[in-house]
Amino acid sequence: MNWDRIEGNWKQMTGNLKAQWGKLTDDDMTEINGNREILEGKLQERYGYAKDEVKRQVDTWSTNIRTM
Template identity: 85%
Template sequence: MNWDRIEGNWKQFTGNAKAQWGKLTDDDLTQINGNREVLEGKLQERYGIAKDEVKRQVDLWGKDLH
């Protein structure tokens, strides 16, 4: 899915994001507010994974959204 659509409809996708990455808090999701870079940063912070792996996971997650 196009990231612009995700960003524009972020509130609709927060449940999907929380299901995918359970360590994200509601405050995290509010701060992310559809911004991909902020999402990637929060995932690195919460999960301690490398930037390239975070990008891969976010890409896969975005493709699976309907």
């Protein structure tokens, strides 16, 4: 899915994100607010992933989510 669509449907996407990455909190979701860079930073912070691993995981997640 195109990241612009994810941003536009952010509130609907939060459940899907929390299912994928359960360590993300509601406060994280509010702070991220559809911003991919902030999401990647939070994933690095919560999971200790390297930057390239975070990018790969977010790319995979955004490709695999179903169109709303």
